[in-house]
Structures are given as structure tokens and as C-alpha cells.
Amino acid sequence: MVKTDVQNSQETQNTAPKSYERTEEKAANTAVRIVKQIAGELQLKASQVQTTVGLLDEGNTIPFIARYRKEMTGELDENFLRDIEERLNYLRNLEDRKLEVLRLIDEQDKLTEELQKAIEAAAKLQELEDLYRPYRQKRKTRASVAKEKGLEPLAKYLLKQPGQGSLQDEAQRFVNEEKGVNSADEAIQGAMDIVAEQLADDAKIRAWARKFTQDHAILRTEAKKKEEESVYEMYYSYQEPLKKMPPHRTLAINRGEREDVLKVALDVPAERIHEFIGRQIIQGPSVTRNVLEAAVEDAYKRLIAPSIERDVRGELTERAETHAIQIFAANLRNLLLQAPVKGETVLGVDPAYRTGCKLAVVDDTGKMLEVTVTYPTPPNNKVAEAKAAFRRLIDTYDVSLIVIGNGTASRETEQFVADLISELKSRKLKYLIVNEAGASVYSASKLAQTEFPDLDVAERSAISIARRLQDPLAELVKIEPKAIGVGQYQHDVSQKHLDESLKAVVESAVNHVGVDVNTASPSLLSYVSGINSTIAKNIVKYREENGKFGSRKELQKVPRLGAKTYEQCIGFLRVSESGNPLDNTPIHPESYDVVDKLLAELKQELAGIGSAQLKDLLHQQEPEELAPKLGIGIPTLRDILDSLQRPGRDPREELGTPIFRTDVLQIEDLKPGMELQGTVRNVIDFGAFVDIGIKSDGLVHISQLSDRFVKHPMDVVSVGDHVTVWVLNVDVKKGRVGLTMKQPQ
Structure with a gap:
């Protein structure tokens, strides 16, 4: 049957796209607009954003782009890359929502040209939803x-x-x-x-x-029951301009309202x-x-x-x-990147009262040697028996360092350990209190059960406490990030957003340090760029069945580790046993031929990597002059020269090691003006908590961090910093200590 012109015309009208529907041309224009918008917001070149978007869409991870695609992005760091990714996802979702809203209104035959333009111009989701509100299906009103x-x-x-x-x-x-x-x-x-x-x-x-x-x-708060005492008493009759509300106060008031202690209203x-x-x-x-x-x-x-x-x-x-979440993330990164304490056989102690102190000895590689339990604390008070147990472990395994978790009975255990050290002066023992946050979470996990199936929860916890000093990163990645107590109000925020942000922090830290593929746990490997939990388990299984990896190239034999995953992960994996010394550096295999050209240019051999002569020679090179000869970008060449000068380097080693102690300090010993050395344990909006060796950390208020104006405590201190502080005030009854970092006159 031959179709008439009228029929053809009607079919064309029926199948023609709506004016708002996405065509290839519209999609391309939208993509360009999004790139320009992100570039403007972040004050970057459009070309940098465009390249980053392309790399992300190809499935490249942020650590990989930041490290190995510097020339393409103009050396954007991970922070910029994550900001681009976040805004890209938001704006793409906004565009999808616009199309959905246009379709829904059009189906009601209420879409005007003016309304369509307003919807297409909406810059925020809130603005878009305001436009859609009159057309939304409502309940009876x-x-x-x-x-x-x-x-x-x-x-x-x-x-x-x-x-x-x-x-x-x-x-x-x-x-x-x-x-x-x-x-x-x-x-x-x-x-x-x-x-x-x-x-x-x-x-x-x-x-x-x-x-x-x-x-x-004006935000106003008042108590529902003024006669009741609570931690929210400062908000029982409180008001503040909404636009001046600091984040920590907002979250505190929200919590008080949620717990039905406060009434909150806007005036x-x-x-x-x-x-x-x-x-x-x-x-x-x-x-x-x-x-x-x-x-x-x-x-x-x-x-x-x-x-x-x-x-x-x-x-x-x-x-x-x-x-x-940003505060938590910054604290977590600093905690994860604490310098490892190497070459020490460690005795880990998980303190407790009734159930006793669980002890675990681990060697300098983190291997568990022995676990046991003693009862030096109340109500058992078997001090002599406990000292005998400690002495036996110290002598048998040549223990040089005792690590005590900061949980229940930690200070009584610390006093016991300090007394023991004073009796064993010839052994040069030291001790340290570590934050055990999350140790119990790990100990009860399937991972811990798999790792130590014959031990109980507390014994596993003692091992974790010992290991988190030897290699904080390797041990802490086994714990859900939000269980590591270095944030503020982490239980009051969006758990989805928190999990995403903290996972990105752990991923960044792991890839910054690099991972020894022959010793890493599945937990650690799963944070390496491009590797998921399945591939991480496959790597460990392959290692167990075939022995240690002899080269990076051998990883290509691991099931499900395909070409793209290999490209993304291999630069962050180290194989110290490889015959090729480059396999123990951050240099990506795609640049190995550049290294060959570089060494030929310098008339050196690959075997000379790590020698003093080659280090000096590499240090003298000018990347700007050398890069064109080797056909490589200057940023990548800088990284190669740095990696060749320090093969096998752990970037954490440049940080200070923890402050070890031999004696215990009581809050009653403190006097205003006393000078102390401490370690920053947590940084929050209004100051920093510092471990000075007593039961509770002392607080350095933001006003006491520096003689100059401090906008935020993180501008001055970070988790893990060693600081000199002076005692400002002591409240023995409440167990609170005020500190200052301003040197007294």
C-alpha cells in the first residue's frame, strides 16, 4: 500500500522528538556547558576539566589520573579531580531531572515555551523543583x-x-x-x-x-524540660542569626532536637x-x-x-x-599516614578489669608469636603473677616496645607497665598508649575470624593494637573508616556521604604509600586503584597457591585482573623480590622504556639503581632540558627522577615517629605553666585534643593554638603532630586539662 503525503506527514510529526528531548547535538552542547560551568566554579581551564571528564568517563580512577596523567590534566591534584567528579555527577543528574520534569509537565499539556526555558536554565536542583511544584501530583489539599x-x-x-x-x-x-x-x-x-x-x-x-x-x-532554641540536666544546657535558652551558625553548633542543636531535649524554631x-x-x-x-x-x-x-x-x-x-565530613577526612588521612615503627618486636596489650589484660606478641613483620591473658588490674589485682607473665614474654621474644590500648583500665595498666619498666631498666623498654578505636569492630569481623580463627575477640584486638603501631595504614584499612574516632559528630551526618568520602581518603592514602603485593592483605589491596574486593582476594589466593610474585608482569595471570585494571593498579603495587628494580618503585611500566632511554643518556645500568653514584647523577639532571630528548612530559620525568633516587621509599618515613614513654603522668601531677610534649589525637572546629600522657587528652582551644589569628585549627596542627604545650588549667574533678601552644612570657 502506497502511503499518501498526509500519512507521511502525520508519521513524521508523531515520531519527531519533542523540543526538550535529548538529541546528539543537544547532548554535546550540554556537555560543553557543564565543562564551562565546572571550570568557572573551580577557576580552572576548560581544557583541564574537559580532559578530566574524558579520563573519568573512560574508567580511570582518580589516584591513577593524579599520578600518571599529569600532563593531560595540567597537574591537577586529587582534590581538584574529586571536586570535578562531584560537580560532574551533580550537574549530569540535574540535566536528567530537567528532562524528566519537562516530560511530566508536557504530559499534562501545560508546558509553555517560557516555562521550558526557565526549567532548562535552572542552575540548582532546588530551583528546578520550585518550578515543578505547581505541576506535581498533590495529595488532597x-x-x-x-x-x-x-x-x-x-x-x-x-x-x-x-x-x-x-x-x-x-x-x-x-x-x-x-x-x-x-x-x-x-x-x-x-x-x-x-x-x-x-x-x-x-x-x-x-x-x-x-x-x-x-x-x-534568627534560630532560637529552648529546653523542653528546663529542670533536667544534660549536655545541651548551653542551648536551653539560646539564639543566633541563622547565617552565622557554625557547623559544629548546627549539628549539636540538631542532635539535641532529635533526642527530644530541645525545641528549635526560626524567627x-x-x-x-x-x-x-x-x-x-x-x-x-x-x-x-x-x-x-x-x-x-x-x-x-x-x-x-x-x-x-x-x-x-x-x-x-x-x-x-x-x-x-571534611574534618573527619583530613584527620583520617593524617592518622593513616602516621610513620610506621619498624624493626621492633611489640607486645600489644588490650586492657580490661574483670576479664583481664589480653597480651599479644608480634614480630617486626607483624606476625603473631603468642597470645595470653593476665590480671594486674582490679578486681583481680594479680600483680606479681602478671609481672612474671610480662617478663617471660619480654625475655622469650626480645620485646622492645609495649603498646597499650586506650580503652577501659588503660591507665591502671599503664601504671603497671611503667612500674615494670622501672624494674627492668637494663632492657631499655619503652611503652606507648595508642587509640584503639575500631579494634573491637575489627576483632569481631569476618576478616579477623578468617585471619585468626582459633583466637577469641579480645585476643585478636590485642594483635590489632600492636600492629597499628608497626604499620598504621595496613592495620587501619581493616576497620570501617567511620569507626576510627578522629571526627566530630560523625554519627549525625549522612552516612552514605560519610562512607563515600572516607573511602576516598583511605584509597588516596593507600595509593600515596604504595602496597607490597607479596605481603598485603585483601583489605589493603582492595583500596588500590582499580582493584575491587574480588580481585584483591584473587591476588592473595594466587600468591598462596603459586608463591610470591616475582614481577609486576606476573600479576597479569591473576584471574579477572584484566588489561584496564592492570593499567590502573600496577604503578601502586610494589614487588620487592623482582629482578627488575623498577618493579619496587612508583614508576609505571608504561614508562619503563623512558627509564631505559634515560639510563642510556646517562651511560648507566639498571643494576645501578639505588647506588650513591646514580643518585648524585640523577639529582644533577634538569627535567626541563631532558624531557624533550626522552619524548616525555616534564611532570612525569620529575616523578621518575625522584623515584629512581629513592627506590623502595616509604613516604611516611619522613614523618616523626610517636613519642615513647617510660613513666606515667597523673592529672594530679600537672600544674599551670608546666611544659609538656604531646601528640595531637584529634582536630575539631574549636581546637585540638593532645595526648600528654594522662588519662584524658588535654584541649588546646583554637584561641590558644598560636599568637596569630587562627581561622581553623587545621591551619596549625594535624593528627599525629608532635607539639610542645603548656598547662593552662586543671580540673581534677572533671578530669579536664586546658593547654596552650603559646609559650608563656
Whole structure:
């Protein structure tokens, strides 16, 4: 059958894309716009963003891009790369949502050209949802009920604002007992409900009211039961401008409200908002003016204010959570990158009262040698028996360092260990208190059960405590990051966002250090660029079945470790047993031929890597002059020269080792002005907690960190820093110590 021109025309119309639907050309234009927007926000070149987006879309990981694609991105670091990735995902999701909103409105036959342009121009998800709000399917409302009663024409009459006539007479026309409109006043009320909902759904009005609330609202809190004591007492009668609320205070108030201790409200100058809304619809004197003014007040109080308050407080909370997660992430990275303590046989102690102190000896490679239990603390107080057990382990395994977890009974155990050390002066023993946060989480995990199936939970914990000193990174990656207590309000934030951020931090730290593929656990390997948990287990299984890896190339034999994964991970894996010394460096195999050219240029051999002569020669090279000869980018050549000068280097070794102790300090020993050495344990918005060797860490308030103005404590100190502090004040009853880093005059 031959189709007519009319039929062809109709089919074309039916199959033609809508004006808002995504075509290849539109998708390309959108991609360019997104790149330009991200570049503008982050103050980067569009070419840098475009290249990064391309690399991410190809499946490259951020650690890989940051380390091995520096020339392509203009040497963007991981922070910039993650910012690009985050904004890219947000803006792409926003574009997808725009298409969905346009489709939903179009299906209602309500999509105008003006509305489409407004939706396509929306820069934020909130702005887009405001535009969609009038078209969203609603549950039954006062306005929808009024429309069912046929009062929409009366609402339009109100908005026409006639200068003459009688509103009562007009409303009388809509009285209809069958529809449930029993009087003119009821009809007017229904029409007002329709107008109020229209005002509440107006995107311009909502945006203005939201911004005004953010700028002018006062957040007030009060106690639900003032007579009850709680940690929230400072908020029992409290107020502060919303826009000045610091993140930690926002999260504290939220928690108090969630625990039903505090009542929280926003105090907003409503009259100003009434005036603005009124100006949008009220044109002057009319017979409906008074009713419209009442509708404006009702729209704000009943419909706009509660919604805007939720939005504004939601945004405030989101900013506070983002800040808290950033603090946690920075603290976690510094903790993970603590210098390992090598060459020490360690006795780990998991202290307790009733169940006794669990002891575990591990050699300098972290191998468990023996576990046992003693009872030096109350209520057992078997001190002599415990000393005999400690002495036997110390003598048998030549223990040089004792590590005590900071949990229950840690200070009594510390006193016991200090006394023991004073009796064994000839052995030159030292001890250290370590943060055992997360040790119990690891000990009860399937991973710990697999690693030590014959030990109980507490014995595994003692091993973890010992190992986290020897190699903090290798041990701490076995623990869920949020269980490592170096944050603030980590239980009050979005757990999904927290998990994503902390996983990125661990991934960054692991790849920064590099991993020995012949000793690494599946937990550690799973954080290496491109390697998932399945491939990590396959690597360990292959190693167990075939012996140690003899080269990087051998990893290509591991099941499911394909070409892309190999490219992403191999530069971060070390094979110290390899016959090729480059396999024990961060140099990627794709650059091995460049190294060959470099050594030929310098008339040196591969076997000379690590020698003093080659180090000196490499140090003298000018990357800017040498790079063109070797056909490589300057940033990559710099990395190669650095790696060849220090093969097998652990970047953590440049950091200071922990402060070891031989004697215990009591809070009663402290006096104002006393000078002490300490280790920063946690950094939060209002200061830093420092371990000075007593039961509780001392607080250096932000005002006491430096003689100069400090915007945030992290500008001055980081977790793991060794600092000199002076005692400011001591509260023995509460166990609190105030410290300062300002040297007394």
C-alpha cells in the first residue's frame, strides 16, 4: 500500500522528538556547558576539566589520573579531580531531572515555551523543583477541595481585583449546598485557599522567601524540660542569626532536637515577606484587596513558612555535615599516614578489669608469636603473677616496645607497665598508649575470624593494637573508616556521604604509600586503584597457591585482573623480590622504556639503581632540558627522577615517629605553666585534643593554638603532630586539662 503525503506527514510529526528531548547535538552542547560551568566554579581551564571528564568517563580512577596523567590534566591534584567528579555527577543528574520534569509537565499539556526555558536554565536542583511544584501530583489539599466545589472562577475574580461591585454578591453565586458550599463566606474562603496555594507554588516567591529567611532568620532554641540536666544546657535558652551558625553548633542543636531535649524554631520578620508577596499580586485599591491580603498571610504562614524552614534548615545541616565530613577526612588521612615503627618486636596489650589484660606478641613483620591473658588490674589485682607473665614474654621474644590500648583500665595498666619498666631498666623498654578505636569492630569481623580463627575477640584486638603501631595504614584499612574516632559528630551526618568520602581518603592514602603485593592483605589491596574486593582476594589466593610474585608482569595471570585494571593498579603495587628494580618503585611500566632511554643518556645500568653514584647523577639532571630528548612530559620525568633516587621509599618515613614513654603522668601531677610534649589525637572546629600522657587528652582551644589569628585549627596542627604545650588549667574533678601552644612570657 502506497502511503499518501498526509500519512507521511502525520508519521513524521508523531515520531519527531519533542523540543526538550535529548538529541546528539543537544547532548554535546550540554556537555560543553557543564565543562564551562565546572571550570568557572573551580577557576580552572576548560581544557583541564574537559580532559578530566574524558579520563573519568573512560574508567580511570582518580589516584591513577593524579599520578600518571599529569600532563593531560595540567597537574591537577586529587582534590581538584574529586571536586570535578562531584560537580560532574551533580550537574549530569540535574540535566536528567530537567528532562524528566519537562516530560511530566508536557504530559499534562501545560508546558509553555517560557516555562521550558526557565526549567532548562535552572542552575540548582532546588530551583528546578520550585518550578515543578505547581505541576506535581498533590495529595488532597484545601485548594483541591475548593476546586472540586467549583470555586476556581471565584479565585480568578479575586485576582482580577475589580474596583467596583460586591464580593459578597459575587460569592453568593457560588453557594451550592449539593457541592458543600453553604454560604458566601464559605465560597470566599475556598477561593482564598486556591489563591494561597497558587502563591505558595510560585517559584519566584519561594526563591525570594528562602533567600530572605537565610539572610534574616534568627534560630532560637529552648529546653523542653528546663529542670533536667544534660549536655545541651548551653542551648536551653539560646539564639543566633541563622547565617552565622557554625557547623559544629548546627549539628549539636540538631542532635539535641532529635533526642527530644530541645525545641528549635526560626524567627523570621514575616511582615517583610508579606509585603513582597503582596507586591506580586495586589495592584491597588479593589473590592477584593482585604481578602487577597488575608490570602497572602495564610499562604506564607500555612504553606510557605513550614516548607521554607525545612529547606533552609536542611541546607544548613547539609553544609554542616559536609564540613564535619571534611574534618573527619583530613584527620583520617593524617592518622593513616602516621610513620610506621619498624624493626621492633611489640607486645600489644588490650586492657580490661574483670576479664583481664589480653597480651599479644608480634614480630617486626607483624606476625603473631603468642597470645595470653593476665590480671594486674582490679578486681583481680594479680600483680606479681602478671609481672612474671610480662617478663617471660619480654625475655622469650626480645620485646622492645609495649603498646597499650586506650580503652577501659588503660591507665591502671599503664601504671603497671611503667612500674615494670622501672624494674627492668637494663632492657631499655619503652611503652606507648595508642587509640584503639575500631579494634573491637575489627576483632569481631569476618576478616579477623578468617585471619585468626582459633583466637577469641579480645585476643585478636590485642594483635590489632600492636600492629597499628608497626604499620598504621595496613592495620587501619581493616576497620570501617567511620569507626576510627578522629571526627566530630560523625554519627549525625549522612552516612552514605560519610562512607563515600572516607573511602576516598583511605584509597588516596593507600595509593600515596604504595602496597607490597607479596605481603598485603585483601583489605589493603582492595583500596588500590582499580582493584575491587574480588580481585584483591584473587591476588592473595594466587600468591598462596603459586608463591610470591616475582614481577609486576606476573600479576597479569591473576584471574579477572584484566588489561584496564592492570593499567590502573600496577604503578601502586610494589614487588620487592623482582629482578627488575623498577618493579619496587612508583614508576609505571608504561614508562619503563623512558627509564631505559634515560639510563642510556646517562651511560648507566639498571643494576645501578639505588647506588650513591646514580643518585648524585640523577639529582644533577634538569627535567626541563631532558624531557624533550626522552619524548616525555616534564611532570612525569620529575616523578621518575625522584623515584629512581629513592627506590623502595616509604613516604611516611619522613614523618616523626610517636613519642615513647617510660613513666606515667597523673592529672594530679600537672600544674599551670608546666611544659609538656604531646601528640595531637584529634582536630575539631574549636581546637585540638593532645595526648600528654594522662588519662584524658588535654584541649588546646583554637584561641590558644598560636599568637596569630587562627581561622581553623587545621591551619596549625594535624593528627599525629608532635607539639610542645603548656598547662593552662586543671580540673581534677572533671578530669579536664586546658593547654596552650603559646609559650608563656
